[in-house]
Amino acid sequence: SSGPKSLREMPHPLATSSSEEMGPALTPSPDLLLPRSIADKDLSLPNGTPVDTSSPASSSSLLNRLQLDDDLDVETRDLFVTVDDPKKHVCTMETYITYRVTTKTTRAEFDLPEYSVRRRYQDFDWLRNKLEESQPTHLIPPLPEKFVVKGVVDRFSEEFVETRRKALDKFLKRITDHPVLSFNEHFNVFLTAKDLNAYKKQGMALLSKMGESVKYVTGGYKLRSRPLEFAAIGDYLDTFSLKLGTIDRIAQRIIKEQLEYLVELREYGPVYSTWGGLEVELSEPLEGVSACIGNCCTALEELSEDMTEDFLPVLREYILYAESMKNVLKKRDQVQAEYEAKLEAIALKREDRPKVPTDVEKCQDRVECFNADLKADMERWQNNKRQDFRQLLMGMADKNIQYYEKVCVT
Amino acid sequence: MEDCLAKKMEITVSEAEKRTGRNAMNIQETYTAYLIETRAVESQSEGQCGPVESLWRRYSEFELLRNYLSVTYPHIVVPPLPEKRADFVWHKLSADNMDPDFVERRRIGLENFLLRVASHPVLCQDKIFYAFLTQEGGWKEMVNETGFQLKADSRLKALNATFRVKNPDKRFTELKHYSDELQSVISHLLRVRARVADRLYGVYKVHGNYGRVFSEWSAIEKEMGDGLQSAGHHMDVYAASIDDILEEEEHYADQLKEYLFYAEALRAVCRKHELMQYDLEMAAQDLTSKKQQCEELATGTVRTFSLKGMTSKLFGQETPEQREAKIKVLEEQIQEGEEQLKSKNLEGRDFVKSAWADIERFKEQKNHDLKEALISYAVMQISMCKKGIQVWTNAKECFSKM
Numbered sequence A: 001s002s003g004p005k006s007l008r009e010m011p012h013p014l015a016t017s018s019s020e021e022m023g024p025a026l027t028p029s030p031d032l033l034l035p036r037s038i039a040d041k042d043l044s045l046p047n048g049t050p051v052d053t054s055s056p057a058s059s060s061s062l063l064n065r066l067q068l069d070d071d072l073d074v075e076t077r078d079l080f081v082t083v084d085d086p087k088k089h090v091c092t093m094e095t096y097i098t099y100r101v102t103t104k105t106t107r108a109e110f111d112l113p114e115y116s117v118r119r120r121y122q123d124f125d126w127l128r129n130k131l132e133e134s135q136p137t138h139l140i141p142p143l144p145e146k147f148v149v150k151g152v153v154d155r156f157s158e159e160f161v162e163t164r165r166k167a168l169d170k171f172l173k174r175i176t177d178h179p180v181l182s183f184n185e186h187f188n189v190f191l192t193a194k195d196l197n198a199y200k201k202q203g204m205a206l207l208s209k210m211g212e213s214v215k216y217v218t219g220g221y222k223l224r225s226r227p228l229e230f231a232a233i234g235d236y237l238d239t240f241s242l243k244l245g246t247i248d249r250i251a252q253r254i255i256k257e258q259l260e261y262l263v264e265l266r267e268y269g270p271v272y273s274t275w276g277g278l279e280v281e282l283s284e285p286l287e288g289v290s291a292c293i294g295n296c297c298t299a300l301e302e303l304s305e306d307m308t309e310d311f312l313p314v315l316r317e318y319i320l321y322a323e324s325m326k327n328v329l330k331k332r333d334q335v336q337a338e339y340e341a342k343l344e345a346i347a348l349k350r351e352d353r354p355k356v357p358t359d360v361e362k363c364q365d366r367v368e369c370f371n372a373d374l375k376a377d378m379e380r381w382q383n384n385k386r387q388d389f390r391q392l393l394m395g396m397a398d399k400n401i402q403y404y405e406k407v408c409v410t
Numbered sequence B: 001m002e003d004c005l006a007k008k009m010e011i012t013v014s015e016a017e018k019r020t021g022r023n024a025m026n027i028q029e030t031y032t033a034y035l036i037e038t039r040a041v042e043s044q045s046e047g048q049c050g051p052v053e054s055l056w057r058r059y060s061e062f063e064l065l066r067n068y069l070s071v072t073y074p075h076i077v078v079p080p081l082p083e084k085r086a087d088f089v090w091h092k093l094s095a096d097n098m099d100p101d102f103v104e105r106r107r108i109g110l111e112n113f114l115l116r117v118a119s120h121p122v123l124c125q126d127k128i129f130y131a132f133l134t135q136e137g138g139w140k141e142m143v144n145e146t147g148f149q150l151k152a153d154s155r156l157k158a159l160n161a162t163f164r165v166k167n168p169d170k171r172f173t174e175l176k177h178y179s180d181e182l183q184s185v186i187s188h189l190l191r192v193r194a195r196v197a198d199r200l201y202g203v204y205k206v207h208g209n210y211g212r213v214f215s216e217w218s219a220i221e222k223e224m225g226d227g228l229q230s231a232g233h234h235m236d237v238y239a240a241s242i243d244d245i246l247e248e249e250e251h252y253a254d255q256l257k258e259y260l261f262y263a264e265a266l267r268a269v270c271r272k273h274e275l276m277q278y279d280l281e282m283a284a285q286d287l288t289s290k291k292q293q294c295e296e297l298a299t300g301t302v303r304t305f306s307l308k309g310m311t312s313k314l315f316g317q318e319t320p321e322q323r324e325a326k327i328k329v330l331e332e333q334i335q336e337g338e339e340q341l342k343s344k345n346l347e348g349r350d351f352v353k354s355a356w357a358d359i360e361r362f363k364e365q366k367n368h369d370l371k372e373a374l375i376s377y378a379v380m381q382i383s384m385c386k387k388g389i390q391v392w393t394n395a396k397e398c399f400s401k402m
Helices: A019-026 A030-039 A059-067 A121-134 A158-177 A185-192 A196-210 A228-278 A283-349 A358-409 B059-072 B100-118 B127-134 B139-145 B155-164 B170-220 B225-299 B307-315 B320-400
Strands: A079-090 A095-105 A114-120 B009-022 B028-040 B053-058
Touching: A079 A158, A095 A158, A095 A185, A114 A121, A114 A185, A121 A158, A121 A185, A121 A196, A158 A283, A185 A196, A228 A283, A228 A358, A228 B170, A283 A358, A283 B320, A358 B320, B009 B053, B009 B100, B028 B059, B028 B100, B028 B127, B053 B059, B053 B127, B059 B100, B059 B127, B059 B139, B100 B127, B100 B225, B127 B139, B155 B225, B170 B225, B170 B320, B225 B320
Parallel strands: none
Antiparallel strands: A079 A095, A095 A114, B009 B028, B028 B053
16 A cells, blocks of 8 residues: 555545546545544544544554455454343342343453453443444444333343344444444443443533534535445445345244244144044054144244244344444435535635635545545445355255254154 | 956046036036046956047036945945035135136046945946946936935934934944044044145245345345345245145045045944834834734733723723734734844844945055055155255355355
């Protein structure tokens, strides 16, 4: 890589007459930009607060990380996080579940090599919000759904708790694998602090002192033209969510049909038994058939359970993921729109050129940064998604194969 | 078994054809005619075969044949005909008599009926049956000329006997009970099986939707596209496979249905026995009362209350001559009655013996057939599973290439 490019070397966006060319000029290749955006100390928000990209040990190590294969080798990973051991807590005010979060690491950012803390869903939710606030240009993985309709789902049933645990584990692992998010300060605290609530309160106090939350809240700027690739990503995500939604519905329908089939099978088996009671010579084979059908019922039940517990949640997770990604895209659009508006304002004023005022420069930075982060994240996401779905669908196929094998044996 | 017709003659119901014609009431109707083909087979190993002869029969003629056989051989468990109307259908199967699948299954059922009759040691020798297979014209008249309808017992008489018989053979009572239970359990089985088939059909067909969605999804993907697309194709194959699977299962259902209807035939034999037994009991009772009457007249004692006794007290006794005449008549009747009783007894015993022999034969046949049916059902299920494994393995491979 040719090292960081200075701002002034970048072609002025408004120098070219057509607005389309804004797009490519604003988004140079990610592996060039990312270390630059970290190393460039000028990076800050309009109100002066530094952007909360946690500083890595060095930008070169970050580069190393990027140039690795997407399937990170276990040897080069230096942070491992697991979510397990759900426990129910009964207090006077409420009942809730906590999960054990175990961390093993060799990173310098952590004081100890191992940590074990207990966290509840609220804490994960807090973490996610913090990440969204502090890393608005990145795609934050989704959490399992927050609210469950009481009465329909038992919040404390084994299946529900286990499904949630898996999703929370996935959530943390995705953050762990992210070269930027995993170095986030809040993430560190989440993994290590004995008393998270104290930290949370502290954070709130700090925020109120700042006066303004660290958010890219830009109102009412209209985007001139969305760069093609982001438009394409937007379209892709729309279709993707749609298709996943359809698959979710189909899978649910199949499970429903399977359960109805199961109901009939449950009546079918015993009839053979009754008949067997009537016969002398035939009673053994008839009983045999009855027993077989009973075994088929069990196998089918297992299949439906597996699909409900393993397959459906992952689909839903990706739909949530796509939703949050679309939000990030919208934010990106807003940032770009703001930048364009500012640029236009300058052009109209026709003030001294070529020196571009600092705040516009900063806007441009933001846009570029955003785009780059987003692109990098998208690529990573696509790969992970491919892996995840490969695993998911293969798992589905496997389960069905297992079902048939069980039935065959019986 | 050695002399049965099935060994000497090949019988098939090879075709079915839609026909229109006028029925007994001169109304135009559509019906299906079935082609019966027969060919004499030499029992020698040379396997020399005679020419194929054929004739057409419709279902109502089969019914006539069966009725004739039931009445003429009441001690035989007569093989049943396939159902007249489609019953125990699951939703996709048509209940229409003209539906080609129904007609086809009926053709097989009719062939099976003929083969069963032809392999029965007693029934196969019947001339009317032989004529049914070989003589197209004038067969109906031939059947009617036997006057078998007159021999048929009225339903009312049979019902009466069932309730009033005092000492039927215990084995027949048990057998009747068994056939009732068998009928009930097989009906239940067939009903549930139809529902099971319905549901299974639903499960498979919904998987077809995967095929469509995967295809649409693959269009927006780059690396995952091919894998998804080909997996989708396998889902379509899976969804389509259920049609053949369920068609095969219908064959199993038909085998069960045959024995469902056989239960009715068993009950018919039991009813006949009850009737004969009741007849016997009535005749015996009649004889006893006549003997009693005779004795009373002879000795002049009135042992039991009778209207005669009363009237004679009121209006005076009869003359000795009148009494003599009455005694004579009674003695004749008693003689007749005793002979009748003897022959009825003999008839009854013969009936029980030959019926029971046929029932034993039937039991063996039933056990053998149903065992085979269950085995083939299990084989069908295994094959269905193997197909399932194949499809999902293929799909898995496609997914692995994503």
